[in-house]
Amino acid sequence: MHLDVASLLIAVTLTLLTAAATLLAVMGKVDLPARRAQTGIVLQALGWVLLMTSGLVVPGALADRVLSTLSMASIAAGLGCSAVAFDLWCGRPPAARMPALLAVVMTLGYSIGFGDYAFRVGWANGLLSVQLALVVIALCRPMPHPVGRWRWLLVTSLLVQTAVTASRGVLGAFFTELFPNFFAPHPANELFALATIVTVVMGLVGILLAHREEVARELERLAHTDGITGVLNRRAWMTHAELLAADAHRQDKPLCLLLLDLDHFKQINDTYGHETGDRALKLFADGMQAVGLEHNLVCRYGGEEFCVLKHDVGLAAMRAYDQRLRAWLAEAGPRQLGVSLGYSGGIALLLDGADTVDAMLRRADALLYSAKMLGRNRTLDEETLAVGVEIK
Ligand SMILES: Nc1nc2c(ncn2[C@@H]2O[C@H](COP(=O)(O)OP(=O)(O)OP(=O)(O)O)[C@@H](O)[C@H]2O)c(=O)[nH]1
Structure with missing residues (x-):
C-alpha cells in the first residue's frame, strides 16, 4: 500500500x-x-x-x-x-x-x-x-x-x-x-x-x-449548596450531620448544634428590597463561617434560618461561637450592608443513648421559639432556659 x-x-x-x-x-x-x-x-x-x-x-x-x-x-x-x-x-x-x-x-x-x-x-x-x-x-x-x-x-x-x-x-x-x-x-x-x-x-x-x-x-x-449563600443546603448538611452524630456516639464525644433565625427579616426585605435581603443572608452565612474556627458545619436550613453543627465541642464553645457571631455581625452588618442584623438562636447538645440530629433540631427549634417569645436577639440553651438566664 x-x-x-x-x-x-x-x-x-x-x-x-x-x-x-x-x-x-x-x-x-x-x-x-x-x-x-x-x-x-x-x-x-x-x-x-x-x-x-x-x-x-x-x-x-x-x-x-x-x-x-x-x-x-x-x-x-x-x-x-x-x-x-x-x-x-x-x-x-x-x-x-x-x-x-x-x-x-x-x-x-x-x-x-x-x-x-x-x-x-x-x-x-x-x-x-x-x-x-x-x-x-x-x-x-x-x-x-x-x-x-x-x-x-x-x-x-x-x-x-x-x-x-x-x-x-x-x-x-x-x-x-x-x-x-x-x-x-x-x-x-x-x-x-x-x-x-x-x-x-x-x-x-x-x-x-x-x-x-x-x-x-x-x-x-x-x-x-445553597445558591444565595454558598453554604450547604439542608439535605446535604443532614447527611454530614448524621455521620458526625454516629461518630460522636461511637467515640463518646460531644456534638453541639445551634439553630439560628434572623430577627425581623421581613422588615429588611420590605424596607430595603429583596436584593438587600439576599445580601443580608449571604453576609450572615459569611459571618457564621468567619467566626467558626474549626469543626464548623454550616447550612442554610431554610428561608432566614441557619444551622451550625460542631463536633468535639461542648456547650461553652458553642456559646463562645454565638458571642463571636454577634460581635462580628454588629460590626459587619452596618459597615457592609448599612443594616443591623440580629438573630435568635437555640443550642442543643447530643444526648447519650439514641439521640439523633432530628431530635436535636427539634429541641433547638423549641429554644429558638422561646428566644423569639422572650423578645428576640438572644440565644437559649437547655441550661440557661432552666435557670432563667439567656445569652444575649
Ligand atoms: N430576600 C430573601 N428573603 C427571603 C428568602 N427566603 C425567605 N425570605 C423572607 O424571609 C421573611 C421571613 O419572614 P418571617 O417568617 O415573618 O420572619 P421575620 O420577619 O424574620 O420575623 P421573626 O423571625 O419573627 O423575627 C419573609 O419575608 C420571606 O420572604 C430569600 O431567599 N431571600
Whole structure:
C-alpha cells in the first residue's frame, strides 16, 4: 500500500478542523477550562492550515517565512491553551507562564533562524516536544481531586505526539539530508501524519470526557449548596450531620448544634428590597463561617434560618461561637450592608443513648421559639432556659 504524504497532511488538517468545529458546536456555553480547550484546538487547526498554505508558496521566500512562523506560533500557543485547560480540569491553578514562554522563545528562534533548515526544524520540534512533555508531566502529577480516565487518554496521546515531534526534530537537525522536507515522501513524515490524526482523535475524546466530568462535578456542587449563600443546603448538611452524630456516639464525644433565625427579616426585605435581603443572608452565612474556627458545619436550613453543627465541642464553645457571631455581625452588618442584623438562636447538645440530629433540631427549634417569645436577639440553651438566664 502506498501512502501519499500530501493527502495524509490534508487529512491531519481536516481532522483538526473537524475537532475544533465539533468542540465549538457541541460544548455550548462553557466555563473557563472548556473555553481554553476550545481555543487550544482552534489555534492548532489554524496552525496546520497555515503550515499547509506555506507548502503552496516558493520555499524559503518571505511568504513561506511568514506563514511558517505564524503556523509555529499558532500551534505552540494552542498547546499552551490546552495545558491551561488540563490544569484547571485537574483542579490546579494553571501554570501558564512556562508554556507561554516556550511558545514565544520557539517562535522567535524559528523566525530568526528560518534560513537554516536544520536549525529551524530542530529548534521548533525540539521546543514543541519540551512543551508537550511538560504537559504530560503536569497530567501525571498527583491531583487535588480524583479525576477520570480521560487523564490517561490525554497522557497517551501527548506522549505519542512528544515522541514523533522529538524524532522529527532530531532527524531534521542531525540527519538533514535524509529528511529533506516536511511535505516530501518520507516514512518519518508518513508516521508523523498518521500519529497526529490518531492523537487528535484521542485528544478530542479526552477533552470531551474531561468537560463532562467538570459539568458533573459542578452539578453535584449545586445540588449540595445553597445558591444565595454558598453554604450547604439542608439535605446535604443532614447527611454530614448524621455521620458526625454516629461518630460522636461511637467515640463518646460531644456534638453541639445551634439553630439560628434572623430577627425581623421581613422588615429588611420590605424596607430595603429583596436584593438587600439576599445580601443580608449571604453576609450572615459569611459571618457564621468567619467566626467558626474549626469543626464548623454550616447550612442554610431554610428561608432566614441557619444551622451550625460542631463536633468535639461542648456547650461553652458553642456559646463562645454565638458571642463571636454577634460581635462580628454588629460590626459587619452596618459597615457592609448599612443594616443591623440580629438573630435568635437555640443550642442543643447530643444526648447519650439514641439521640439523633432530628431530635436535636427539634429541641433547638423549641429554644429558638422561646428566644423569639422572650423578645428576640438572644440565644437559649437547655441550661440557661432552666435557670432563667439567656445569652444575649
Ligand atoms: N430576600 C430573601 N428573603 C427571603 C428568602 N427566603 C425567605 N425570605 C423572607 O424571609 C421573611 C421571613 O419572614 P418571617 O417568617 O415573618 O420572619 P421575620 O420577619 O424574620 O420575623 P421573626 O423571625 O419573627 O423575627 C419573609 O419575608 C420571606 O420572604 C430569600 O431567599 N431571600
